[in-house]
Amino acid sequence: MWSKLEISMFRRIIDTEELNKLKEAVAKVSRIVITCHKKADGDAIGSSLALCLLLRNIGKNATVIIPDQLPGSLTFITEGIDYVTFSRNEVMASNIIRNTQLIMSLDYNNFDRVDRMKPWLVDAKVPKVLIDHHLNPSDCFDVKISHPELSSTSELIYRIVDEAGWMDYMDNRVASCLFVGIMTDTGNLSWSSSYPEVYYVMGKLMEFGIDKPYLYKMAMDTVPMNSLLLHSYALLNKTRVIDGKYALIVLDKDDLEKYDYKTGDTERLVNKPLSVKDIYWSTFMREDPDCIKVSMRSEGDLAVDVLCANYFNGGGHMHAAAGEFHGSLADAIAIYEKIVEEIKNKD
Ligand SMILES: [Mn+2]
Structure with a gap:
């Protein structure tokens, strides 16, 4: 352009x-x-x-x-x-x-x-x-x-x-x-x-x-202490990496309560896995009171705005998008796993 x-x-x-x-x-x-x-x-x-x-x-x-x-x-x-x-x-x-x-x-x-x-x-x-x-x-x-x-x-x-x-x-x-x-x-x-x-x-x-x-x-570069601890906990205990390429971070309501979650505390958490050389798609799910919040980041050709629009009632930009899921965390993860299978077939 x-x-x-x-x-x-x-x-x-x-x-x-x-x-x-x-x-x-x-x-x-x-x-x-x-x-x-x-x-x-x-x-x-x-x-x-x-x-x-x-x-x-x-x-x-x-x-x-x-x-x-x-x-x-x-x-x-x-x-x-x-x-x-x-x-x-x-x-x-x-x-x-x-x-x-x-x-x-x-x-x-x-x-x-x-x-x-x-x-x-x-x-x-x-x-x-x-x-x-x-x-x-x-x-x-x-x-x-x-x-x-x-x-x-x-x-x-x-x-x-x-x-x-x-x-x-x-x-x-x-x-x-x-x-x-x-x-x-x-x-x-x-x-x-x-x-x-x-x-x-x-x-x-x-x-x-x-x-x-x-x-x-x-x-x-400024976060509250509880947010720093929540990020650390999420990366250490709640992150799953599939095939060394796709990362999924899931925080349920108990996790959020334990770390005194407030709006903004999980800002940029979804970006963290992309620091690893071969991970090019990162997804974060958060169990909010009214829905499951989903955010995605990607590098290269993968358009996460399309994924968020197709599966999670959302949208955004090619490499940074978000959406919502109305249902259980388990169902949201099941949809995610379905997308992973699709992407694996294309890879
Ligand atoms: Mn803007």
Whole structure:
């Protein structure tokens, strides 16, 4: 996709018509609501807060509303920035949505991803803007800026700011949020980032004087003690490696209780087995109260978004995807074993 001729310049990639529609929509209004998907990750919250701060710098009354509580590991990004958590302030949040003039949806492709906030967003009679990098964006948006080839929504926000002529409104805080978003969605530029321009964007963000060592430490290398112990326990006692190539980690509700599990504590656990040279497919199953959460990572040709879509009501990206299973842990594992047989036959 990136030819050698193109890498010497930063290409403009946003569709001119959509970009103009976005600029017009923003220019017309003062009150703007920015939303991201439930169980926000670094890119979801980073891109949302960055856009919010930038719009405030432009003079807009912008509010970020996230569907549910942010994991403790991400609260450092929000320091000194106000935002609303829908699940904790439903009345206030729905009032803000009811009174807004524009809704922006960041880092998700349809309203099923926003949990109980969905009806409020669907029913709102105001223009809706999508800014996202997931496949298959829904048709319910008035402005659609969708770029699945990009590393992150945060990178896309940087490009929109650049192409919309809003660069004067960027500052250190906006840049820090975007930097964290790109860092977390690419595993610190490990995956979904094999093209020169993502480094160009990181370089430009550095120009705003961000504290990179601090952001790296907080976003990529800080976990609570119980999470470190849960990861160690999972790798030592709850990981099965099949044929030296496929890894399955399973944590049941007793495991989670024993290690005082909180949202975010198993973040990046699924990536760990891929550190072993020949393991190219890793699956993690977690027995949550309402369902079995399944996440997958892969290297090479194996598309785990397809597996998660076909077997676990999910999706995502080729090398990083997730889904849910409604049934017993044993049944979920049985499905996994079926997939293993299929993959073995192809190998
Ligand atoms: Mn993302």
